[in-house]
Amino acid sequence: xxxxxxxxxxxxxxxxxxxxxxxxxxxxxxxxxxxxxxxxxxxxxxxxxxxxxxxxxxxxxxxxxxxxxxxxxxxxxxxxxxxxxxxxxxxxxxxxxxxxxxxxxxxxxxxxxxxxxxxxxxxxxxxxxxxxxxxxxxxxxxxxxxxxxxxxxxxxxxxxxxxxxxxxxxxxxxxxxxxxxxxxxxxxxxxxxxxxxxxxxxxxxxxxxxxxx
Numbered sequence: 001x002x003x004x005x006x007x008x009x010x011x012x013x014x015x016x017x018x019x020x021x022x023x024x025x026x027x028x029x030x031x032x033x034x035x036x037x038x039x040x041x042x043x044x045x046x047x048x049x050x051x052x053x054x055x056x057x058x059x060x061x062x063x064x065x066x067x068x069x070x071x072x073x074x075x076x077x078x079x080x081x082x083x084x085x086x087x088x089x090x091x092x093x094x095x096x097x098x099x100x101x102x103x104x105x106x107x108x109x110x111x112x113x114x115x116x117x118x119x120x121x122x123x124x125x126x127x128x129x130x131x132x133x134x135x136x137x138x139x140x141x142x143x144x145x146x147x148x149x150x151x152x153x154x155x156x157x158x159x160x161x162x163x164x165x166x167x168x169x170x171x172x173x174x175x176x177x178x179x180x181x182x183x184x185x186x187x188x189x190x191x192x193x194x195x196x197x198x199x200x201x202x203x204x205x206x207x208x209x210x211x212x213x
Contacts, residue, residue, distance in 0.1 A: 008100040008146060009154040018067065018213075019089060019099055025057075025064030027207050028079035033127050033175060033189070035080075040173045042075075042082045045103050050149035055085075059101045059147050062087040068206040071125045073163045075170035078126050086167040092160045102152055105144035107168040110137045120162065122176045129195030130188040134179050140164040 005015040031038050049055050058081060066074040072090035076083045087101040118138045121131040140161035142154045156164050166176060177185050 004095060005097040005099065008152060009098075015097070015099065019063050021060040021063035021087075021101075022067045022210070023064075023213065025060030025062070027068050027210065028061050028065045030065060030069060030074075030078055030125050030128075030203075031080050033124075033177060033192070037077045037080055037082050038126055038170070038173070038175065040082070042077050042084045042171045042173070045083050045085060047149070050103070050145065050147065055103075055147050058083070058085065059087060062101070063089070064210065066125075068203050068210055069125045070202075070206065072159075073167045074125060075167050077170060077173075084171045086171065088160075088163055088167065090160060090163050092156070093158045096160075098156065098160050098163075100152075100154065101147060102142060102144040102154060103147060105142045105168060105171070107165060108141040108143065110139060110141075118158070118162070120159075122162065122166065124166070124176050126170075127175065127177060127188065127192055128199035130191040132176070132180055132184055132188050134162075134176050136162050136165050142168065 005012050007015060045055065058076065061079060062074050062076065065079055066087060066089060073086055073088040075086040084104045085101065086105070089097070089099045091097045116138050117135045119133045119135040122134040123131040138161055139157045140155070142164050144152055146152050154164065169175065177188060180188065
């Protein structure tokens, strides 16, 4: 049997269209480029916070906000919480859906020898609107913990690898814009200024639909 969904890095036989966390969560405002919380490293989640209702609620809120924004991944500082945590719900090029969260993640740097870079259009929920080509390794391994403190290793290739790397960048205070030339960055910010209202209006529509479920 071919499993088309992987939750927390593990294949599952069946999974709902909406992760359960999404229906439990509260939609939060997404921070935008220029806000301080996005441009400084996040702090580690303390050992005492694992397994607490507060951490679980934060995961739920991230999933709800991710759904409304129609994104692939979302880091805690993108809803204004400077903690090392992100969630994902994205489908890769092979049609496999990946869903999960990870706390205090560490991205393993692939060896230079044999590493293959893929340059693909990349966007960001904190930079609403534009996409620009960004070169990243086509494979990624991230190690960390789940919200209850259990060790977790997640591996991805292609688009999912890009998602994992993108979110790890966020937790270090980086945006995909930082990987662009000055000219490309300025172009992206101009496009964001033109398209921002349209994108935020779409999120409002999605938030209303979620509230009615």
